Amino acid sequence: MIDVIEPGLETAVQDYPGRKGQVGLGFPPSGPIDHWSFRLANLLVENPPNAAGLEIAFTGPTLRFGEDAAIALTGSDMQATLDGQPVSVWESVAVRAGQALAMSYSLQGGRAYLAVAGGIDAPLFLGSRSTCVLASVGGWEGGPLEPGQTLPVGAERGGDAGRRVRVEARPTLPRDKTWSIDCVRGPNDDWIDDVAHARWFGEGWMISSRSNRIGFRLEGPDWTFTPKARDKGPENGDDPSNIIDHGYPVGGVNLSGQTPIILMNDGLSLGGFINPYTIPHSEFWKLGQSMPGDTYQFREVTVGEAQERRRAIDALCKPDAIES
Amino acid sequence: MKFDEPRFAPGGDQYLQVSFGDDATLELNFLALGLASATRESELPGIVDTNPGYNSLLVEYDADAISFPDLERELRALADGLGPSDDLELQSRLLYLPVMYLDPWTRACVDDYREKIAEREYDPDFVAQVNGLEDVQQLVRTHSGTEHWAVTIGSIPGLPLLRPLDPRCAIYSPKYNPARTWTPQGAIGVGGPSTSIYTVASPGGYNIIGRTPVLVFDPSGRYSVFNEGGVLLRPADRVKFVPIGLEEFAYIERRMQDGTYEYNFVGYDTFSVSAYNTWVATLDHEGRF
Incomplete structure (x- = not known):
């Protein structure tokens, strides 16, 4: 069992790949944004890939462990200590019953991931333990952690201390807060004119502080449109960015008026705005590790290139990423 | 096209x-x-x-x-x-859903918006007016005079996007600008050519014209009529809104609370697009109820 002493800014139970196959009923997948770091945390404590862990945003929690356990932290370094002693990121660590793990603000990156051997034993909802903030279901009691909660840990506990992720299998965070993000055109790229496409791929886009797991809002130059966006039936809506309600891909760059919003893991499943571009799955670790105020530079890739990049990350999330 | x-x-x-x-x-x-x-x-x-x-x-x-x-x-x-599309036969259940039109809760919500955000007409008056209807009573007759088609489910979990099947009951209404910051759970909203049911209290942009005491999203597992995720409706289902008064609203609300409400689903027919099109062709599309 794990007692939540302080929950941190936004700490929630997630599993990978989350709640798949339910978007037809309006359920987003949820799950960890930086799925690369999340998967490595499970590998460090020898959990199965679908074991649930914690996603920890910006400022971490204080947690007390009820039993001896192997744990691992990956992703952002939030200056974790165990009874006052520093805890390394990217390594499995032994925790004894009664010890408290205290985390602070992130030194680099946006989100840390905590895996505990056995996994967080939250109830399954539609096949997943991930937290769905849009409907207050899944995860632990349907939302981010709160003080005083007690999280059960699964019984199947392997995992030794002292296992490390090989350096070459870890994501590398940029030092200058500028991120190169692969981006695929479509499905609605023909609503945007060439000038706006050139701005999207040519200029930097800043992540707004009004960003969350539902959507990342971006600030940048103005948008201009093709005639298709203006000469359309009234059922589309009044704004050039309005379209007749359609399904939204996770990663869709959803243009709401003049504001592009990347549809994140807890995003809306459909709506009446265009998606001129889609950010592929391979790039989500970068989204998860970026902070408001950081800058994205978008780089056009094909569907095939995006799929190759995702396969390359999947190949790193295997047991041979770990050394003891 | x-x-x-x-x-x-x-x-x-x-x-x-x-x-x-x-x-x-x-x-x-x-x-x-x-x-x-x-x-x-x-x-x-x-x-x-x-x-x-x-x-x-x-x-x-x-x-x-x-x-x-x-x-x-x-x-x-x-x-x-x-x-x-004429060849299609789609699985389609029909749900009878009680609604109190022109109810006090959505009226209070509009009043609150008027006080805090922007001046606007009472939503049912506005929708009746932009659709050339005589009054709000005709709006109620129009909205409840047809089965509504579940175009899709989503945006947020379980939220149905509905569309009237009878062209004589078509209404079109511009959405709020700026959006409402809150809407009561169960509110019936109309926006563009669509109708929706607010599954949970949430912000919104549809004009609100009534409220149902019946939950269409309930992940608690109390009612077996819901699927595993607590979602009541599926795409291609149909909804018939049944006008009720305040007393009936209170009665149904109580039965919802003690878990004894009987959801009124009809499940014996499929939806034949050709039969529907044949029927629509016989109608005077300018007709109103």
């Missing part, structure tokens, strides 16, 4: 969007739902999920099981196999 051939566009590395046309006719939605159903039944490898829109279907796939070009080819064949 319906496209001569369905169009295919990628949504990143995991999605493919099939579009049947560029307006919001029911015919295009019948095709989108027909393709969703055909895709599920085909047991194509690599299909993760299907997500219908008004005139499109977003297919999520696993690129390790099927490539984008192969998926496009398979979906094109399935879409061709649907034939004209």
